[in-house]
Amino acid sequence: YKIACLPGDGIGPEVTDSVIEVLNAVAEKFQQSFEMSKYLIGGCAIDATGEPLPQETIDACNSADAVFLGAIGGPKWDDPNAKVRPEQGLLKLRSELGVFSNIRPLTVFPKLLDASPLKPELLKDVDFVVVRELTGGIYFGAKNRGEDFATDECRYSIQEVERITKVACEMAMQRRKILTSVDKANVLETSRLWRDVVSRYVAENYPEITLEHQLVDSCAMKLIQNPSHFDVILTENMFGDILSDEASVLAGSMGLLASSSLGQGVGLFEPIHGSAPDIAGQGIANPYASILSAAMMLRWLNLTKEADAVENAVQQAIANDVLTRDLDATSSVTTKDATLAVIEYL
Amino acid sequence: YKIACLPGDGIGPEVTDSVIEVLNAVAEKFQQSFEMSKYLIGGCAIDATGEPLPQETIDACNSADAVFLGAIGGPKWDDPNAKVRPEQGLLKLRSELGVFSNIRPLTVFPKLLDASPLKPELLKDVDFVVVRELTGGIYFGAKNRGEDFATDECRYSIQEVERITKVACEMAMQRRKILTSVDKANVLETSRLWRDVVSRYVAENYPEITLEHQLVDSCAMKLIQNPSHFDVILTENMFGDILSDEASVLAGSMGLLASSSLGQGVGLFEPIHGSAPDIAGQGIANPYASILSAAMMLRWLNLTKEADAVENAVQQAIANDVLTRDLDATSSVTTKDATLAVIEYL
Ligand SMILES: CC(C)[C@H](C(=O)O)[C@@H](O)C(=O)O
Ligand SMILES: CC(C)[C@H](C(=O)O)[C@@H](O)C(=O)O
Numbered sequence: 001y002k003i004a005c006l007p008g009d010g011i012g013p014e015v016t017d018s019v020i021e022v023l024n025a026v027a028e029k030f031q032q033s034f035e036m037s038k039y040l041i042g043g044c045a046i047d048a049t050g051e052p053l054p055q056e057t058i059d060a061c062n063s064a065d066a067v068f069l070g071a072i073g074g075p076k077w078d079d080p081n082a083k084v085r086p087e088q089g090l091l092k093l094r095s096e097l098g099v100f101s102n103i104r105p106l107t108v109f110p111k112l113l114d115a116s117p118l119k120p121e122l123l124k125d126v127d128f129v130v131v132r133e134l135t136g137g138i139y140f141g142a143k144n145r146g147e148d149f150a151t152d153e154c155r156y157s158i159q160e161v162e163r164i165t166k167v168a169c170e171m172a173m174q175r176r177k178i179l180t181s182v183d184k185a186n187v188l189e190t191s192r193l194w195r196d197v198v199s200r201y202v203a204e205n206y207p208e209i210t211l212e213h214q215l216v217d218s219c220a221m222k223l224i225q226n227p228s229h230f231d232v233i234l235t236e237n238m239f240g241d242i243l244s245d246e247a248s249v250l251a252g253s254m255g256l257l258a259s260s261s262l263g264q265g266v267g268l269f270e271p272i273h274g275s276a277p278d279i280a281g282q283g284i285a286n287p288y289a290s291i292l293s294a295a296m297m298l299r300w301l302n303l304t305k306e307a308d309a310v311e312n313a314v315q316q317a318i319a320n321d322v323l324t325r326d327l328d329a330t331s332s333v334t335t336k337d338a339t340l341a342v343i344e345y346l
Numbered sequence: 347y348k349i350a351c352l353p354g355d356g357i358g359p360e361v362t363d364s365v366i367e368v369l370n371a372v373a374e375k376f377q378q379s380f381e382m383s384k385y386l387i388g389g390c391a392i393d394a395t396g397e398p399l400p401q402e403t404i405d406a407c408n409s410a411d412a413v414f415l416g417a418i419g420g421p422k423w424d425d426p427n428a429k430v431r432p433e434q435g436l437l438k439l440r441s442e443l444g445v446f447s448n449i450r451p452l453t454v455f456p457k458l459l460d461a462s463p464l465k466p467e468l469l470k471d472v473d474f475v476v477v478r479e480l481t482g483g484i485y486f487g488a489k490n491r492g493e494d495f496a497t498d499e500c501r502y503s504i505q506e507v508e509r510i511t512k513v514a515c516e517m518a519m520q521r522r523k524i525l526t527s528v529d530k531a532n533v534l535e536t537s538r539l540w541r542d543v544v545s546r547y548v549a550e551n552y553p554e555i556t557l558e559h560q561l562v563d564s565c566a567m568k569l570i571q572n573p574s575h576f577d578v579i580l581t582e583n584m585f586g587d588i589l590s591d592e593a594s595v596l597a598g599s600m601g602l603l604a605s606s607s608l609g610q611g612v613g614l615f616e617p618i619h620g621s622a623p624d625i626a627g628q629g630i631a632n633p634y635a636s637i638l639s640a641a642m643m644l645r646w647l648n649l650t651k652e653a654d655a656v657e658n659a660v661q662q663a664i665a666n667d668v669l670t671r672d673l674d675a676t677s678s679v680t681t682k683d684a685t686l687a688v689i690e691y692l
Contacts, residue, residue: 073532080531080538087532117570122463138484138500143535149503150539154484157495184584185426186419186433189489192426193496217591224463224570224595238530242588245563249570 001301002035004064006057006093008042009077009086010275011285012070018287018339019068019294022310025343026298030306041093042072042086042275052089058096066297067097067268070290071275095135099261099268100160101167102132103296104244106227108251111318115252115327118224126250128230129175131168132240134261136160137190139237156190156236161197167262168234169206178231179211182219182239194236216243223247248272255286255326256318258293260300269297283334286324288314291342313345347647349382350410352403352439355389355423355432356621357631358416364633364685365414365640368656371689372644376652387439388418388432388621398435404442412643413443413614416636417621441481445607445614446506447513448478450590454597457664461598461673464570472596474576475521477514478586480607482506483536485583502536502582507543513608514580515552524556524577528565528585540582562589569593594618601632601672602664604639606646615643629680632670634660637688659691 005020007013016038023034039057046052052072061067073086107127113120133156141153165181172179181198183191195213202211214222216239222229223243227250235243248254254273261268271289279285291314299307322341323331351366353359362384369380385403392398398418407413419432453473459466479502487499511527518525527544529537541559548557560568562585568575569589573596581589594600600619607614617635625631637660645653668687669677 080541085532091533117464117468119463119465139533141497145535145539148505149501150535151487151499151501152534152536153497153499155495155497159494184587186431187437187485188498189491189496190498193491195426217587220566220588220592221595224592239588241530241563242566242585246566246570246592249567 001032001066002064003297004060004067005036005038006041006067006069007038008070008072008275009044009074010071010277010280012042012072012275014280014283014285014335015271015287015290016068016070018335019290021339022291022342022346023294025346026306026310029309029346030303032303032306041069041089043074043077045089046077046084046086050084052084052086053092058093061093061097061266064266066301067266068294068297069268069270071271071273073275074277074280091139093268094261095140097266097268098135098263100133100135100263101164102134102240102259102261103167103171104130104132104247104257104259104272106130106247106250106257109256109315109318112252112256112327117249118227122227123250125228128227128233129171130233130235130240130244130247131164131171132244133160133164133236137237154188154190154238156193158193158197161194162201165198165201165234166205168232169202169209172209172232173206176231177209179209180214180219180230180233181211182214182216182233182235182243184216184239185213186215190236198234219243220246244272253286253326254289255324256288256292258289258296260293260296262300267297267300269293283336284325285335286326287335287339288318291339309346310342313342316345317341347378347380347412348410349380349643350406350413351382351384352387352413352415353384354387354416354418354621355420356417356623356626358388358418358621360626360629360631360681361617361633361636362414362416364681365636367685368637368688368692369640371692372652372656375655375692376649378649378652387415387435389420389423391435392423392430392432396430398430398432399438404439407439407443407612410612412647413612414640414643415614415616417617417619419621420623420626437485439614440607441486443607443612443614444481444609446479446481446609447510448480448586448605448607449513449517450476450478450593450603450605450618452476452593452596452603455602455664458598458602458673463595464573468573469596471574474573474579475517476579476581476586476590476593477510477517478590479506479510479582483583500534500536500584502539504539504543507540508547511544511547511580514578515548515555518555518578519552522577523554524558526558526560526565526576526579528560528562528579528581528589530562530585531559532561536582544580565589566592590618599632599672600635601670602634602638604635604642606639606642608646613643613646615639629682630671631681632672633681633685634664637685655692656688659688662691663687
């Protein structure tokens, strides 16, 4: 398997190295072969080439079986008015690869209940997936800046809503078959389209699924008040950005949360945490979210037993208190320690 | 003082009656006079006149000193594709009155710590205000529905951003002088304008204020992880809708949260909870959010000692366990009981 590795900025390179080490261990144990090469994206790409996503990286991703991304951005490239910015690289990568569905599973590790801001009784049985539309909406609509105003257009087509609904439905069918579609249909025209299309598509193709619609403001409350209610949450790009980050606090740390971005072609896998410039280069970043993202990648490549083995190894490492600083403030476990623990439990 | 009362739908009429009773008691005690009349808005207005905001209501609001609104909407008028919908009445009211700033204070009553989904230690010292732009952005931009697509435009002008920034700054100056401006400047053109204008305006006019910028996804996390960090949160219409509802869960119940919507002219005061159709007509709705909204109204009318008296009375009622069902599941306190308690403590 050819894996394009895009370390990016901040702690990105450190956690990408962990993934490479773990995948090498998986290859050895399971007689697989992973060809992993590194390519530039984000701030480091701007510094080296002037562009946040060089053509060489796009080509490498397109000819790979899967892409692993560390993280992008940092204070050095933080000016939102700069012509060239790291995020443009990520947005362009998503659109070049056509990965229209971003999938973020949310489970709470019992060991980490203490780290969550929520009362533990609310976290029992929390187990849901956010399915976010990733290549449409206000992120990719026309933008305009006049002398004294600015505009962004949010646009969705029926086909864009249908294909992401299908992804969410397939996921729900493997789970509790409860689909919560989130919109702002009492205000937005795109949300009214969204709600119509989702309702019709689910009724026609997945009659076994229980579909509910929630307004985004109300969903932002229920995620905290009653998180165990949810099974699959389906939403558009901007709402998904906000709600999936909000949901991540339930787990106690972003350091455990993996994501995949899928379309027709190659899949993109990344931890949901950012580049964490404050701890970059110190060797103390939590690599578990990245390793779990690599496990999602293995599963997507149909390497099921390999994926299971990696997930189990991470679970064992956590159960045995191999916790980086974000999970246990008193700990001195390094990125390297945590990576080696996972490899050992493998 | 002329107060236009807009009871609306669901529990709206019940909590509006509580406000009227409390204001009558205030009038008597403080030798004031409030002339209160009721006008139609929302679903009941659609049923009676075909329109969610009849001209008579607009005229009455414009010639009043202040407007109190209960709540609007309900299952009967819930079809997002209906031509006429209750929410249109509320949006039109906001724009007709030009109330461009929505102000939602968030404090946590010690008595209600148990009702919050967050761990109590996180709620210590939580005391912030959300200042939401209310008459611009994607709510009021051009909408379009084609055969197979839909669009919504988000638009902001410099002047719209400046005037809401001024409101937030004035508020911050009365408080801890920390202003958190929330946007999505790494993706949206309107957010880049927002950030530019806020930065310049604060630097030029309020040098004592500490200004920080947060991305909306990150703010959605920090509101839960570290809510005591915030003092004044300033944001645009759509983000403000989501974040202020999210923030409301901290308090344990929406039943205590008041809001005001202000512009150049008359002010609009309403509880942030909705019409709660599930408990409408049963006489068990919590009237405190409405009574506290009336207190905000009194304060805005410069009736400071009257406002203080009402707020103290609500605090005493709560401290003496006059708690409706939303605050204490085992309670049988009715709307009437809670209202009478406030009047007694007055
Ligand atoms: C970096 C940014 C453009 C990105 C987004 O908003 O999509 C990030 O927040 C994410 O969720 O992956
Ligand atoms: C009813 C709806 C249109 C409204 C809004 O989105 O502004 C409500 O959610 C609010 O926050 O007052």
